[in-house]
Amino acid sequence: MMSAELLFKNGKVVTAESTYKADVAVAGGKIVEIGANLKAGAATEVVDCRGKLVLPGAIDAHTHLAMPFGGTVSTDDYEAGTRSAACGGTTTVFDFILQDTGEPFPDAIRRRDKLAAEQAVVDYSFHLAVKDVSGGLLGTMEEAVEMGVPSFKVFMVYDFGVTDGVFYQVLEHSKKIGALIAVHAENNEMVNFLSAKHLAEGNTSAWYHYMSRPEFVEGEADIRAIQWAKSLNAPLYIVHLANEQGALAVTAARDEGYPIFAETCPHYLHFTSDVYKRKDGINFVCSPPIKGKASQNALWEALKRGDIQTVATDHCPFLKSEKKWGAKDFTKIPNGCAGIENMYPYMLSEANRGRISFNKAVEVCSTNVARIFGCDHVKGAVEIGRDADIVVYDPKKRFTITNKAMHGDTDHVIFEGAELKGYPVATYSRGNLVYRDGKFLGSKGAGKFVKCRRIKL
Ligand code: DUC
Ligand code: ZN
Ligand code: ZN
Numbered sequence: 001m002m003s004a005e006l007l008f009k010n011g012k013v014v015t016a017e018s019t020y021k022a023d024v025a026v027a028g029g030k031i032v033e034i035g036a037n038l039k040a041g042a043a044t045e046v047v048d049c050r051g052k053l054v055l056p057g058a059i060d061a062h063t064h065l066a067m068p069f070g071g072t073v074s075t076d077d078y079e080a081g082t083r084s085a086a087c088g089g090t091t092t093v094f095d096f097i098l099q100d101t102g103e104p105f106p107d108a109i110r111r112r113d114k115l116a117a118e119q120a121v122v123d124y125s126f127h128l129a130v131k132d133v134s135g136g137l138l139g140t141m142e143e144a145v146e147m148g149v150p151s152f153k154v155f156m157v158y159d160f161g162v163t164d165g166v167f168y169q170v171l172e173h174s175k176k177i178g179a180l181i182a183v184h185a186e187n188n189e190m191v192n193f194l195s196a197k198h199l200a201e202g203n204t205s206a207w208y209h210y211m212s213r214p215e216f217v218e219g220e221a222d223i224r225a226i227q228w229a230k231s232l233n234a235p236l237y238i239v240h241l242a243n244e245q246g247a248l249a250v251t252a253a254r255d256e257g258y259p260i261f262a263e264t265c266p267h268y269l270h271f272t273s274d275v276y277k278r279k280d281g282i283n284f285v286c287s288p289p290i291k292g293k294a295s296q297n298a299l300w301e302a303l304k305r306g307d308i309q310t311v312a313t314d315h316c317p318f319l320k321s322e323k324k325w326g327a328k329d330f331t332k333i334p335n336g337c338a339g340i341e342n343m344y345p346y347m348l349s350e351a352n353r354g355r356i357s358f359n360k361a362v363e364v365c366s367t368n369v370a371r372i373f374g375c376d377h378v379k380g381a382v383e384i385g386r387d388a389d390i391v392v393y394d395p396k397k398r399f400t401i402t403n404k405a406m407h408g409d410t411d412h413v414i415f416e417g418a419e420l421k422g423y424p425v426a427t428y429s430r431g432n433l434v435y436r437d438g439k440f441l442g443s444k445g446a447g448k449f450v451k452c453r454r455i456k457l
Contacts (some may be wrong), residue, residue, distance in 0.1 A: 003027065004040065009040075011024070011050070013382050014054070016368070016381070017321070024038075026070065026388040031388050036383035054382060054393075055392075056094075056362060056382050056390065057391050058090040061312040061373065062315070065078050066081075074336060078120045082121045082122045091123060092124075096153060105140045108128060116447070124448075125152040128152045130166070138173055148453050151179065156186055157184060168385065173362075175233075178454030186221050187220050190217045194307060196267055204328050206333065207276040208283070209330040214291075215245060216243075218242060219243045219245025222249050226260055242290065243270040267339060271290045272291070275298030283412055303364060309372065311365050313343045315338060339414070341406050346420065353421055388430055388431065393422060393424050397425065401413060402417070405418060432446065
Protein backbone atom coordinates (compact mmCIF):
# COMPACT_ATOMS: atom_id res chain seq x y z
CA MET A 1 0.00 0.00 0.00
CA MET A 2 1.24 3.51 -0.75
CA SER A 3 1.71 5.41 2.47
CA ALA A 4 -1.65 6.75 3.63
CA GLU A 5 -2.10 10.36 4.57
CA LEU A 6 -5.34 9.63 6.31
CA LEU A 7 -6.75 6.54 7.95
CA PHE A 8 -10.36 6.11 9.06
CA LYS A 9 -10.02 3.47 11.80
CA ASN A 10 -12.55 1.11 13.34
CA GLY A 11 -15.67 2.48 11.69
CA LYS A 12 -18.45 0.69 9.84
CA VAL A 13 -18.35 1.29 6.10
CA VAL A 14 -21.74 1.65 4.45
CA THR A 15 -22.18 1.16 0.72
CA ALA A 16 -25.37 0.85 -1.30
CA GLU A 17 -25.04 -2.92 -1.03
CA SER A 18 -23.44 -3.74 2.31
CA THR A 19 -22.30 -2.64 5.76
CA TYR A 20 -19.06 -3.93 7.25
CA LYS A 21 -16.34 -3.07 9.73
CA ALA A 22 -13.17 -1.87 8.05
CA ASP A 23 -10.46 0.76 8.02
CA VAL A 24 -10.25 3.12 5.05
CA ALA A 25 -6.92 4.52 3.88
CA VAL A 26 -6.58 7.67 1.82
CA ALA A 27 -3.66 8.97 -0.22
CA GLY A 28 -3.56 11.75 -2.78
CA GLY A 29 -7.23 12.50 -2.16
CA LYS A 30 -8.28 8.97 -3.20
CA ILE A 31 -9.35 5.90 -1.31
CA VAL A 32 -6.38 3.53 -1.68
CA GLU A 33 -7.16 0.65 0.64
CA ILE A 34 -10.07 -0.77 2.63
CA GLY A 35 -9.53 -3.62 5.07
CA ALA A 36 -9.13 -4.86 8.61
CA ASN A 37 -6.37 -3.54 10.87
CA LEU A 38 -4.71 -1.24 8.36
CA LYS A 39 -1.50 0.22 9.77
CA ALA A 40 -0.82 3.92 10.04
CA GLY A 41 2.55 5.22 8.88
CA ALA A 42 4.52 7.84 10.80
CA ALA A 43 2.88 10.66 8.87
CA THR A 44 -0.65 9.24 8.78
CA GLU A 45 -3.44 11.17 10.42
CA VAL A 46 -5.78 8.70 12.11
CA VAL A 47 -9.49 9.43 12.45
CA ASP A 48 -11.04 7.34 15.19
CA CYS A 49 -14.38 6.11 13.86
CA ARG A 50 -15.29 3.67 16.63
CA GLY A 51 -19.10 3.59 16.95
CA LYS A 52 -19.44 5.66 13.78
CA LEU A 53 -20.48 4.99 10.20
CA VAL A 54 -18.11 5.78 7.34
CA LEU A 55 -20.19 6.93 4.39
CA PRO A 56 -19.64 8.36 0.94
CA GLY A 57 -20.36 12.09 0.79
CA ALA A 58 -23.79 12.82 -0.61
CA ILE A 59 -24.16 14.15 -4.14
CA ASP A 60 -26.91 16.72 -4.46
CA ALA A 61 -28.21 16.25 -8.00
CA HIS A 62 -30.33 19.39 -7.97
CA THR A 63 -29.39 22.87 -6.78
CA HIS A 64 -30.05 26.44 -7.91
CA LEU A 65 -27.18 28.54 -6.57
CA ALA A 66 -27.18 32.27 -7.29
CA MET A 67 -29.96 31.71 -9.78
CA PRO A 68 -31.87 34.70 -11.12
CA PHE A 69 -35.49 33.73 -10.52
CA GLY A 70 -38.80 35.15 -9.31
CA GLY A 71 -37.62 38.76 -9.58
CA THR A 72 -34.49 38.20 -7.50
CA VAL A 73 -31.51 35.86 -7.19
CA SER A 74 -31.51 32.77 -4.96
CA THR A 75 -29.78 33.60 -1.69
CA ASP A 76 -26.88 31.13 -1.65
CA ASP A 77 -24.08 31.65 -4.14
CA TYR A 78 -21.57 28.89 -4.93
CA GLU A 79 -19.58 29.63 -1.80
CA ALA A 80 -22.46 29.77 0.67
CA GLY A 81 -24.33 26.89 -0.98
CA THR A 82 -21.39 24.52 -1.05
CA ARG A 83 -20.32 25.55 2.46
CA SER A 84 -23.78 24.62 3.68
CA ALA A 85 -23.62 21.41 1.63
CA ALA A 86 -20.29 20.41 3.22
CA CYS A 87 -21.69 20.91 6.72
CA GLY A 88 -24.56 18.54 5.88
CA GLY A 89 -22.30 15.83 4.46
CA THR A 90 -22.76 16.70 0.80
CA THR A 91 -19.48 16.71 -1.09
CA THR A 92 -20.65 17.26 -4.67
CA VAL A 93 -23.41 19.46 -6.03
CA PHE A 94 -24.96 19.49 -9.48
CA ASP A 95 -26.10 23.02 -10.15
CA PHE A 96 -28.45 24.12 -12.90
CA ILE A 97 -27.16 26.53 -15.50
CA LEU A 98 -29.96 28.44 -17.15
CA GLN A 99 -28.98 28.96 -20.78
CA ASP A 100 -29.44 32.53 -22.03
CA THR A 101 -31.50 32.89 -25.18
CA GLY A 102 -29.16 32.49 -28.14
CA GLU A 103 -26.32 31.19 -25.99
CA PRO A 104 -24.34 28.13 -27.15
CA PHE A 105 -24.24 25.51 -24.38
CA PRO A 106 -20.42 25.48 -24.03
CA ASP A 107 -20.51 29.25 -23.43
CA ALA A 108 -23.11 28.78 -20.73
CA ILE A 109 -20.85 26.27 -18.97
CA ARG A 110 -17.87 28.63 -19.17
CA ARG A 111 -19.97 31.53 -17.89
CA ARG A 112 -21.06 29.71 -14.75
CA ASP A 113 -17.85 27.76 -14.20
CA LYS A 114 -16.03 31.08 -13.73
CA LEU A 115 -18.18 31.73 -10.65
CA ALA A 116 -18.21 28.17 -9.34
CA ALA A 117 -14.46 27.57 -9.73
CA GLU A 118 -13.68 30.67 -7.73
CA GLN A 119 -16.24 30.08 -5.00
CA ALA A 120 -17.07 26.40 -4.49
CA VAL A 121 -15.73 24.75 -1.34
CA VAL A 122 -16.64 21.21 -2.43
CA ASP A 123 -16.74 19.65 -5.88
CA TYR A 124 -19.44 20.57 -8.34
CA SER A 125 -20.82 19.78 -11.72
CA PHE A 126 -23.66 21.12 -13.82
CA HIS A 127 -26.84 20.35 -15.68
CA LEU A 128 -27.81 22.68 -18.50
CA ALA A 129 -31.36 24.04 -18.50
CA VAL A 130 -32.42 24.38 -22.12
CA LYS A 131 -34.13 27.56 -23.26
CA ASP A 132 -33.23 27.84 -26.91
CA VAL A 133 -32.21 25.26 -29.51
CA SER A 134 -32.89 27.38 -32.59
CA GLY A 135 -30.37 28.42 -35.24
CA GLY A 136 -27.87 25.60 -34.69
CA LEU A 137 -27.85 25.74 -30.88
CA LEU A 138 -29.10 22.14 -30.71
CA GLY A 139 -25.81 21.13 -32.32
CA THR A 140 -23.84 22.73 -29.48
CA MET A 141 -25.23 20.21 -26.97
CA GLU A 142 -22.62 17.68 -28.06
CA GLU A 143 -19.70 19.94 -27.20
CA ALA A 144 -21.22 20.39 -23.74
CA VAL A 145 -21.29 16.60 -23.38
CA GLU A 146 -17.62 16.48 -24.38
CA MET A 147 -16.84 19.17 -21.79
CA GLY A 148 -18.26 16.87 -19.10
CA VAL A 149 -21.85 18.09 -18.87
CA PRO A 150 -23.99 15.34 -20.40
CA SER A 151 -27.25 16.23 -18.64
CA PHE A 152 -29.83 18.78 -19.75
CA LYS A 153 -33.08 19.90 -18.19
CA VAL A 154 -36.24 21.11 -19.81
CA PHE A 155 -38.91 23.02 -17.94
CA MET A 156 -42.52 22.47 -18.99
CA VAL A 157 -43.45 25.58 -16.93
CA TYR A 158 -42.21 29.14 -16.29
CA ASP A 159 -41.42 31.82 -18.85
CA PHE A 160 -38.22 29.95 -19.72
CA GLY A 161 -40.07 26.66 -20.26
CA VAL A 162 -39.89 24.97 -23.66
CA THR A 163 -42.63 23.88 -26.04
CA ASP A 164 -43.57 20.23 -26.35
CA GLY A 165 -41.88 20.21 -29.74
CA VAL A 166 -38.56 21.47 -28.37
CA PHE A 167 -38.75 18.95 -25.53
CA TYR A 168 -39.26 16.12 -28.03
CA GLN A 169 -36.48 17.38 -30.29
CA VAL A 170 -34.04 17.55 -27.38
CA LEU A 171 -35.02 14.06 -26.21
CA GLU A 172 -34.44 12.69 -29.70
CA HIS A 173 -31.07 14.43 -29.94
CA SER A 174 -29.97 13.24 -26.50
CA LYS A 175 -29.91 9.63 -27.70
CA LYS A 176 -27.47 10.47 -30.47
CA ILE A 177 -24.98 12.27 -28.24
CA GLY A 178 -25.08 10.23 -25.01
CA ALA A 179 -26.95 12.83 -22.99
CA LEU A 180 -29.69 12.54 -20.41
CA ILE A 181 -32.74 14.80 -20.40
CA ALA A 182 -34.25 15.79 -17.09
CA VAL A 183 -37.67 17.35 -16.90
CA HIS A 184 -39.58 19.65 -14.57
CA ALA A 185 -43.04 18.29 -15.31
CA GLU A 186 -46.13 20.38 -14.64
CA ASN A 187 -48.88 21.40 -17.05
CA ASN A 188 -48.22 25.06 -17.77
CA GLU A 189 -51.67 25.85 -19.22
CA MET A 190 -53.38 24.44 -16.16
CA VAL A 191 -51.07 26.33 -13.79
CA ASN A 192 -51.79 29.60 -15.59
CA PHE A 193 -55.53 28.99 -15.77
CA LEU A 194 -55.93 27.88 -12.16
CA SER A 195 -53.70 30.67 -10.81
CA ALA A 196 -55.73 33.33 -12.63
CA LYS A 197 -59.01 31.75 -11.52
CA HIS A 198 -58.05 31.64 -7.83
CA LEU A 199 -56.71 35.18 -7.86
CA ALA A 200 -59.87 36.45 -9.60
CA GLU A 201 -61.92 34.82 -6.86
CA GLY A 202 -59.90 36.62 -4.20
CA ASN A 203 -58.08 33.48 -3.10
CA THR A 204 -54.57 34.81 -2.70
CA SER A 205 -52.87 32.85 0.11
CA ALA A 206 -50.10 30.26 -0.17
CA TRP A 207 -52.72 27.49 -0.04
CA TYR A 208 -53.80 28.57 -3.54
CA HIS A 209 -50.29 28.01 -4.82
CA TYR A 210 -50.98 24.34 -4.06
CA MET A 211 -54.53 24.57 -5.43
CA SER A 212 -53.18 25.98 -8.70
CA ARG A 213 -50.73 23.12 -9.05
CA PRO A 214 -52.57 20.16 -7.48
CA GLU A 215 -51.61 16.52 -7.89
CA PHE A 216 -53.03 16.03 -11.40
CA VAL A 217 -51.26 19.10 -12.83
CA GLU A 218 -47.97 17.38 -12.14
CA GLY A 219 -49.19 13.82 -12.76
CA GLU A 220 -50.53 14.60 -16.23
CA ALA A 221 -47.26 16.22 -17.25
CA ASP A 222 -45.26 13.26 -15.90
CA ILE A 223 -47.37 10.88 -17.99
CA ARG A 224 -46.94 13.01 -21.11
CA ALA A 225 -43.18 13.31 -20.66
CA ILE A 226 -42.85 9.57 -20.08
CA GLN A 227 -44.95 8.86 -23.18
CA TRP A 228 -42.58 10.86 -25.39
CA ALA A 229 -39.46 9.29 -23.89
CA LYS A 230 -40.99 5.84 -24.37
CA SER A 231 -41.78 6.57 -28.01
CA LEU A 232 -38.08 7.28 -28.58
CA ASN A 233 -36.78 4.76 -26.05
CA ALA A 234 -34.75 7.70 -24.73
CA PRO A 235 -33.72 7.81 -21.08
CA LEU A 236 -35.62 10.39 -19.06
CA TYR A 237 -35.03 11.69 -15.53
CA ILE A 238 -37.97 13.32 -13.78
CA VAL A 239 -36.73 15.87 -11.27
CA HIS A 240 -38.45 16.56 -7.95
CA LEU A 241 -41.25 14.04 -8.39
CA ALA A 242 -43.89 14.91 -5.82
CA ASN A 243 -47.13 13.14 -6.73
CA GLU A 244 -48.63 9.66 -6.61
CA GLN A 245 -49.90 9.50 -10.20
CA GLY A 246 -46.42 10.32 -11.49
CA ALA A 247 -44.79 7.77 -9.19
CA LEU A 248 -47.14 5.09 -10.52
CA ALA A 249 -46.45 6.14 -14.12
CA VAL A 250 -42.69 5.89 -13.56
CA THR A 251 -43.16 2.46 -11.99
CA ALA A 252 -45.29 1.22 -14.90
CA ALA A 253 -42.80 2.47 -17.51
CA ARG A 254 -39.89 0.85 -15.67
CA ASP A 255 -41.84 -2.40 -15.37
CA GLU A 256 -42.20 -2.31 -19.16
CA GLY A 257 -38.41 -1.98 -19.37
CA TYR A 258 -38.02 1.71 -20.26
CA PRO A 259 -35.10 3.73 -18.89
CA ILE A 260 -37.20 6.18 -16.88
CA PHE A 261 -35.65 7.57 -13.69
CA ALA A 262 -37.04 9.77 -10.94
CA GLU A 263 -35.79 11.98 -8.15
CA THR A 264 -37.71 13.21 -5.15
CA CYS A 265 -36.78 15.66 -2.39
CA PRO A 266 -36.82 15.56 1.42
CA HIS A 267 -39.56 18.22 1.62
CA TYR A 268 -41.94 15.98 -0.34
CA LEU A 269 -41.07 13.04 1.90
CA HIS A 270 -41.46 14.95 5.16
CA PHE A 271 -44.22 17.54 4.77
CA THR A 272 -47.71 17.50 3.26
CA SER A 273 -49.68 20.27 1.55
CA ASP A 274 -51.06 21.21 4.98
CA VAL A 275 -47.99 23.42 5.39
CA TYR A 276 -49.60 25.89 2.98
CA LYS A 277 -52.30 26.52 5.58
CA ARG A 278 -49.71 27.53 8.16
CA LYS A 279 -49.02 31.16 9.06
CA ASP A 280 -45.59 30.80 7.49
CA GLY A 281 -47.01 28.87 4.50
CA ILE A 282 -45.34 31.23 2.00
CA ASN A 283 -41.94 29.95 3.11
CA PHE A 284 -42.85 26.47 1.81
CA VAL A 285 -43.80 27.70 -1.66
CA CYS A 286 -41.85 25.78 -4.24
CA SER A 287 -42.76 24.13 -7.50
CA PRO A 288 -44.02 21.54 -7.77
CA PRO A 289 -45.73 22.22 -4.46
CA ILE A 290 -45.69 19.74 -1.61
CA LYS A 291 -48.61 17.35 -2.09
CA GLY A 292 -51.09 15.44 0.09
CA LYS A 293 -50.50 12.42 2.32
CA ALA A 294 -51.34 9.84 -0.38
CA SER A 295 -48.64 11.28 -2.61
CA GLN A 296 -46.16 11.35 0.26
CA ASN A 297 -46.83 7.68 0.99
CA ALA A 298 -46.50 6.80 -2.71
CA LEU A 299 -43.10 8.53 -2.86
CA TRP A 300 -41.76 6.55 0.09
CA GLU A 301 -43.04 3.32 -1.42
CA ALA A 302 -41.51 4.08 -4.82
CA LEU A 303 -38.23 4.99 -3.14
CA LYS A 304 -38.16 1.71 -1.23
CA ARG A 305 -39.00 -0.30 -4.37
CA GLY A 306 -36.28 1.45 -6.38
CA ASP A 307 -38.70 3.16 -8.75
CA ILE A 308 -37.43 6.50 -7.42
CA GLN A 309 -33.65 6.28 -7.63
CA THR A 310 -32.43 9.55 -6.16
CA VAL A 311 -33.12 12.14 -3.48
CA ALA A 312 -31.96 15.71 -4.13
CA THR A 313 -32.80 19.08 -2.64
CA ASP A 314 -33.90 21.54 -5.36
CA HIS A 315 -32.09 23.96 -3.05
CA CYS A 316 -33.27 27.43 -4.07
CA PRO A 317 -33.50 29.66 -0.99
CA PHE A 318 -34.98 33.13 -0.83
CA LEU A 319 -35.04 35.52 2.10
CA LYS A 320 -38.16 35.82 4.23
CA SER A 321 -38.55 39.41 3.04
CA GLU A 322 -38.58 38.18 -0.58
CA LYS A 323 -41.08 35.43 0.18
CA LYS A 324 -43.31 38.14 1.67
CA TRP A 325 -43.68 39.78 -1.74
CA GLY A 326 -46.41 37.24 -2.24
CA ALA A 327 -48.17 37.58 1.11
CA LYS A 328 -51.25 38.89 -0.69
CA ASP A 329 -50.72 37.21 -4.06
CA PHE A 330 -49.28 33.69 -4.12
CA THR A 331 -48.03 34.13 -7.70
CA LYS A 332 -45.51 36.73 -6.46
CA ILE A 333 -43.77 34.40 -3.99
CA PRO A 334 -40.33 33.41 -5.34
CA ASN A 335 -40.53 29.62 -5.70
CA GLY A 336 -37.99 27.60 -3.79
CA CYS A 337 -36.70 26.54 -0.38
CA ALA A 338 -33.38 25.85 1.30
CA GLY A 339 -32.44 22.22 1.85
CA ILE A 340 -28.83 21.60 0.87
CA GLU A 341 -27.64 21.09 4.46
CA ASN A 342 -30.63 19.00 5.49
CA MET A 343 -30.90 16.28 2.84
CA TYR A 344 -28.31 13.72 3.94
CA PRO A 345 -28.89 14.19 7.69
CA TYR A 346 -32.64 13.84 7.16
CA MET A 347 -32.42 10.70 5.02
CA LEU A 348 -29.86 9.14 7.34
CA SER A 349 -32.03 9.96 10.34
CA GLU A 350 -34.97 8.25 8.64
CA ALA A 351 -32.68 5.26 8.12
CA ASN A 352 -31.57 5.38 11.75
CA ARG A 353 -35.23 5.29 12.78
CA GLY A 354 -35.76 2.21 10.63
CA ARG A 355 -37.85 3.59 7.79
CA ILE A 356 -35.22 2.64 5.21
CA SER A 357 -31.79 1.04 5.54
CA PHE A 358 -28.58 3.05 5.75
CA ASN A 359 -27.63 1.32 2.50
CA LYS A 360 -30.73 2.76 0.85
CA ALA A 361 -29.93 6.27 2.13
CA VAL A 362 -26.42 5.98 0.67
CA GLU A 363 -27.79 4.57 -2.57
CA VAL A 364 -30.32 7.35 -3.23
CA CYS A 365 -28.24 10.27 -1.92
CA SER A 366 -24.92 9.27 -3.48
CA THR A 367 -24.31 6.02 -5.37
CA ASN A 368 -27.24 6.20 -7.79
CA VAL A 369 -26.66 9.88 -8.46
CA ALA A 370 -23.06 9.21 -9.49
CA ARG A 371 -24.10 6.31 -11.70
CA ILE A 372 -26.99 8.10 -13.42
CA PHE A 373 -25.07 11.29 -14.13
CA GLY A 374 -21.82 9.65 -15.21
CA CYS A 375 -19.37 10.36 -12.40
CA ASP A 376 -19.23 6.97 -10.68
CA HIS A 377 -15.60 6.60 -11.77
CA VAL A 378 -14.73 9.15 -9.04
CA LYS A 379 -17.76 9.74 -6.82
CA GLY A 380 -20.59 7.94 -5.06
CA ALA A 381 -19.05 5.17 -2.93
CA VAL A 382 -16.46 4.32 -0.33
CA GLU A 383 -14.51 2.18 -2.74
CA ILE A 384 -10.85 1.87 -3.75
CA GLY A 385 -10.02 4.30 -6.55
CA ARG A 386 -12.80 6.78 -5.88
CA ASP A 387 -12.33 10.23 -4.38
CA ALA A 388 -12.07 10.32 -0.61
CA ASP A 389 -15.33 12.20 -0.18
CA ILE A 390 -16.15 10.75 3.19
CA VAL A 391 -18.65 11.48 5.92
CA VAL A 392 -18.18 10.24 9.47
CA TYR A 393 -21.64 9.79 10.92
CA ASP A 394 -22.57 9.41 14.57
CA PRO A 395 -25.83 7.46 14.83
CA LYS A 396 -26.14 8.43 18.51
CA LYS A 397 -25.91 12.17 18.11
CA ARG A 398 -29.19 14.08 18.45
CA PHE A 399 -29.64 17.19 16.38
CA THR A 400 -32.43 19.73 16.07
CA ILE A 401 -32.44 21.63 12.80
CA THR A 402 -32.45 25.40 13.22
CA ASN A 403 -31.48 28.07 10.75
CA LYS A 404 -29.01 29.34 13.35
CA ALA A 405 -27.10 26.07 13.19
CA MET A 406 -26.94 26.11 9.37
CA HIS A 407 -24.01 27.42 7.35
CA GLY A 408 -25.60 28.99 4.29
CA ASP A 409 -26.59 32.62 3.77
CA THR A 410 -30.33 32.29 4.10
CA ASP A 411 -32.48 33.40 7.04
CA HIS A 412 -34.84 30.47 7.45
CA VAL A 413 -35.15 26.75 6.84
CA ILE A 414 -38.39 24.87 6.35
CA PHE A 415 -37.06 22.04 8.54
CA GLU A 416 -36.75 24.40 11.53
CA GLY A 417 -37.35 22.40 14.72
CA ALA A 418 -37.12 18.96 13.09
CA GLU A 419 -35.40 16.49 15.39
CA LEU A 420 -32.90 14.13 13.84
CA LYS A 421 -31.58 10.87 15.19
CA GLY A 422 -27.90 10.80 14.25
CA TYR A 423 -25.84 13.47 12.51
CA PRO A 424 -22.61 13.80 10.48
CA VAL A 425 -19.67 14.71 12.70
CA ALA A 426 -17.08 15.20 9.97
CA THR A 427 -16.98 15.68 6.19
CA TYR A 428 -13.92 15.19 3.98
CA SER A 429 -13.68 16.40 0.41
CA ARG A 430 -10.97 14.49 -1.51
CA GLY A 431 -9.34 13.76 1.84
CA ASN A 432 -9.48 17.35 3.09
CA LEU A 433 -11.44 18.04 6.26
CA VAL A 434 -14.17 20.58 5.43
CA TYR A 435 -16.50 20.13 8.41
CA ARG A 436 -16.22 18.89 11.98
CA ASP A 437 -18.52 19.13 14.99
CA GLY A 438 -20.65 22.02 13.79
CA LYS A 439 -17.82 24.03 12.23
CA PHE A 440 -17.01 24.67 8.60
CA LEU A 441 -13.29 24.14 8.02
CA GLY A 442 -12.97 24.21 4.23
CA SER A 443 -11.83 26.96 1.93
CA LYS A 444 -13.31 28.97 -0.88
CA GLY A 445 -12.21 27.82 -4.32
CA ALA A 446 -11.10 24.35 -3.19
CA GLY A 447 -13.98 22.68 -5.01
CA LYS A 448 -13.22 21.28 -8.45
CA PHE A 449 -15.39 20.71 -11.50
CA VAL A 450 -16.39 17.05 -11.87
CA LYS A 451 -16.20 16.02 -15.51
CA CYS A 452 -19.03 13.59 -16.13
CA ARG A 453 -18.95 10.88 -18.76
CA ARG A 454 -21.47 10.23 -21.50
CA ILE A 455 -24.64 8.76 -20.10
CA LYS A 456 -25.05 5.00 -20.39
CA LEU A 457 -28.39 3.95 -18.94
N1 DUC B 1 -38.85 25.12 -8.46
C1 DUC B 1 -38.59 25.82 -7.38
O1 DUC B 1 -39.35 25.75 -6.42
N2 DUC B 1 -37.49 26.60 -7.38
C2 DUC B 1 -36.55 26.65 -8.39
C3 DUC B 1 -37.01 26.13 -9.67
C4 DUC B 1 -38.12 25.19 -9.57
O2 DUC B 1 -38.44 24.52 -10.53
ZN1 ZN C 1 -37.87 22.35 -11.26
ZN1 ZN D 1 -35.15 22.93 -9.43
